[in-house]
Each structure stands twice: as C-alpha cells, then as structure tokens.
Amino acid sequence: MEIIAISHPEFIPHEAHRINALFREGMLRLHLRKPDGNVADLNRLLGEIDPEFYPKIALHTHHELAAQFGINRLHFPENLRKGTPEFMLEKLKNAGFKLSTSVHDISELNALSTAFEYTFFGPVFNSISKKGYQRVIHDDFYLKNEQKNVKVIAIGGIAHSNIEKIKEMNFDGAAMLGAIWHSSNFQFLNIAGGLGPRQLKSDLKKIEKLQFISSQSAEMSHLESIRLALEAGCRWIQLRVKNQEEAQILEIATAAKSLCDSYTAKLIINDFPNIARSVNAHGLHLGLNDMPISEARKIVGHNMIIGGTANTFEDILLRVNEGADYIGLGPFRFTGTKQNLSPILGLGGYDELMQRLVKTNIEIPIIAIGGILPDDIPGLLATGLHGVAMSSALIQSKEPKETVQKLDEILC
Numbered sequence: 001m002e003i004i005a006i007s008h009p010e011f012i013p014h015e016a017h018r019i020n021a022l023f024r025e026g027m028l029r030l031h032l033r034k035p036d037g038n039v040a041d042l043n044r045l046l047g048e049i050d051p052e053f054y055p056k057i058a059l060h061t062h063h064e065l066a067a068q069f070g071i072n073r074l075h076f077p078e079n080l081r082k083g084t085p086e087f088m089l090e091k092l093k094n095a096g097f098k099l100s101t102s103v104h105d106i107s108e109l110n111a112l113s114t115a116f117e118y119t120f121f122g123p124v125f126n127s128i129s130k131k132g133y134q135r136v137i138h139d140d141f142y143l144k145n146e147q148k149n150v151k152v153i154a155i156g157g158i159a160h161s162n163i164e165k166i167k168e169m170n171f172d173g174a175a176m177l178g179a180i181w182h183s184s185n186f187q188f189l190n191i192a193g194g195l196g197p198r199q200l201k202s203d204l205k206k207i208e209k210l211q212f213i214s215s216q217s218a219e220m221s222h223l224e225s226i227r228l229a230l231e232a233g234c235r236w237i238q239l240r241v242k243n244q245e246e247a248q249i250l251e252i253a254t255a256a257k258s259l260c261d262s263y264t265a266k267l268i269i270n271d272f273p274n275i276a277r278s279v280n281a282h283g284l285h286l287g288l289n290d291m292p293i294s295e296a297r298k299i300v301g302h303n304m305i306i307g308g309t310a311n312t313f314e315d316i317l318l319r320v321n322e323g324a325d326y327i328g329l330g331p332f333r334f335t336g337t338k339q340n341l342s343p344i345l346g347l348g349g350y351d352e353l354m355q356r357l358v359k360t361n362i363e364i365p366i367i368a369i370g371g372i373l374p375d376d377i378p379g380l381l382a383t384g385l386h387g388v389a390m391s392s393a394l395i396q397s398k399e400p401k402e403t404v405q406k407l408d409e410i411l412c
C-alpha cells in the first residue's frame, strides 16, 4: 500500500520548508499539483526544496521544468493524457520518465496505456479540501484485478481513518491532500496513522533474505520439507512443485498456506499465478519461460510480490521493466534440484552483474540461487546482493535449526 502526498493546490507560506520536513519524516512521494500556478512560482518553490528529494517529486504542470531540476516523474491530468499520443508517452517512458495519470471514470481503467506506472482514481470519499467534490463509489466497492491495467491509487477524502477501507477495496495505494495540509500536526507518520509509508509498503512487499525452496523426494513430501524449514526458523517459503496436475498443486498449496500461516511465514508459489491468487499467497515466482510478469499482475494484483528469474544482465533489465519485485539470479553452481539449468554464474558472474547494476543505477533485490551452501553466503553478500534461496542445503543439513540460525546471522 503506497501513500502518496499531493501538494496544496495554492502556494502556501513556508511551503518548501514544510515539504522538506515531510520528506525527512518519511514521505516517499509528493505530487506537485498547482493547477493555476505559473512557471516562475513553481520554479521558485522547486528551487527551495532540498535537491535530494527531487527523485520523489512528480510534476503535474510545467513539465518543461523537469530537465532543469532532474525530476523524472511526470503526471498527466486527464485532459493532458487525452491530448497526448501514445507514442509520446512511450517515448517518455523509454527515456526513463515515470508517468502517472488521473482517471475519474472506472470504465477507463483497463484501457489505460501501460506507459503509466499508476493512476489516481476518485474521489473515493467526499473530499476534505474541495467542497462539493462527491465520492464516485459506494462503501461496498471492490476493485477487481481485471479492472486494472496499471496500479490504481485511491484519491479524494483519504485520511488515516479510512486507509484500512482503501486496502479492503483492493486499491494499490492512497493519495492524501486535505489530511496533510488541513492538519495542525505536520508529522507525516502521524497523518498516515502511525503507519509510515515505508512501513505500509514494507509490510506487504518486504523482500526477506532467506528463501527456502520446497522439494520432494522418496523420503520427504513438499509439505514435509516446508515443515522442516519452518521448524528450523525459515520464514520465507517457495512451493515449487513440478510434474503434477494443477488441481493437485492447488491442494498442496492450500495446505502449505495454512502451514505457513501457523508459523507467520510468507509463502511464494512457483509457476502458477492462479494458484497464488486462490490461496492468497504472499507472492509468486515466474521464470523466463513462464507467464510474463505483466500478464500475471492482472491475475494476482499489485500487492502480491512477484519474483522473476534471471541469468544475464539483459534478463534482469527485462524483469525490472516487467515490474518484478525481486530477481532470482542463478544458478550459482550446478544443482540436481532443477533440470535444464541455465549457464552457471559462479561468484565472478554475480560480481560482474552486480557491478553493472550499480553502474546503471538499477535497484532491485537480487536473490542468489542454485547449489548454494552456507559457506558461500559471505562471498555472495560481498557482491552486493540482497539474499539467497536454498533447497538441498537445508533439507540435507544434519542440524537445520543451527543452520538457519547461522544463515540468519550472516544475512541480517
């Protein structure tokens, strides 16, 4: 659940100072919306905002200021969107701009260009700041995943007290205006209800550092391997069932979900978006030969983690563009757990790829996978990656609890 702030529509006293303070308190994104503001006043305000926050600002008007301030987020209000040809939006996206827009008619949501990262939709409640701006949905409204082409952020009358309702309605985030600027308390974390935006996002999309991959053998079923990992202390589990009917996998997934729930562990389903959705899993993992991530999003929604496999730098770029939340990069070395392995990367391969990511400013959690042993982890972490996924090393460990404890210490 993302919380986005929208500026006061007029220029207000000490505005830059307030904006800087809100960013320092944890605000992640500000939409600078001054519908009647002239370019000189907007220029002055931007000049007074701390440049470290420019990457978190989206411009609603006077997009020509973006280059001068190094701003890469552009918002297209409804009329501007309708007057901008698709090729222009694509061109901006390909040039590295993050685009957003606003929609007021729900039927337009699933026809939106995927050049947009997200859209505002509303008013979902009666507006706090705009008198007479009445809500367009009812209390029992539910936004179906099939209705969305891009992330949908609720707008209009959003306050701390109704954020839970917004989550229940299946919005991907909420945009606040009146609750911020009409509040006597300018502490952003208080306004968002003690749930800072970082925390709200991290609750749902936090990427853990140790993922256990289930496996089946003559001695152990998938569910038994998952129980072993949970008992050992692992709290991020991937159910990876091969060569079984989907109906049977759904049955195993349902049992895996309640097992994980009883240990407050997160469950990722490998390969099957519909099963991930049916069992309300925490996430889904897709390989390069599985359904594209952008298509799977339409099934599982934007609140579910989707991991994508990569073996090369080009694969990583593809996964990032598709909207993956983490990358399973591998294999590190040969493993019998998976058939048809991609080329082995070894430590040198990870080192090279991680350096290329830093050089190109790409930030996405990278999870190493494939034949990893506990002693490999310090070297892997030194390349800058986020965590590891393991199967056989945990299943074959003589003391799984001690092994997970040791891994947690290294990975924390």
Ligand SMILES: Cc1ncc(COP(=O)(O)OP(=O)(O)O)c(N)n1
Binding pocket: 211, 238, 240, 270, 271, 285, 286, 287, 288, 289, 290, 307, 308, 309, 310, 327, 328, 329, 330, 338, 367, 369, 389
């Ligand atoms: C964390 C993680 N990374 C990579 C994979 C491999 O996925 P894929 O390439 O689709 O191969 P299969 O696992 O489906 O055989 C993964 N499962 N998890």
Ligand SMILES: Cc1ncsc1CCOP(=O)(O)O
Binding pocket: 213, 240, 330, 331, 334, 335, 336, 337, 338, 369, 370, 371, 372, 389, 390, 391, 392, 393
């Ligand atoms: C699913 C997968 N993808 C690449 S290697 C691998 C298997 C990981 O298991 P192990 O840790 O036993 O090698």
Ligand SMILES: [Mg+2]
Binding pocket: 270, 271, 285, 286, 287, 290
């Ligand atoms: Mg797969």
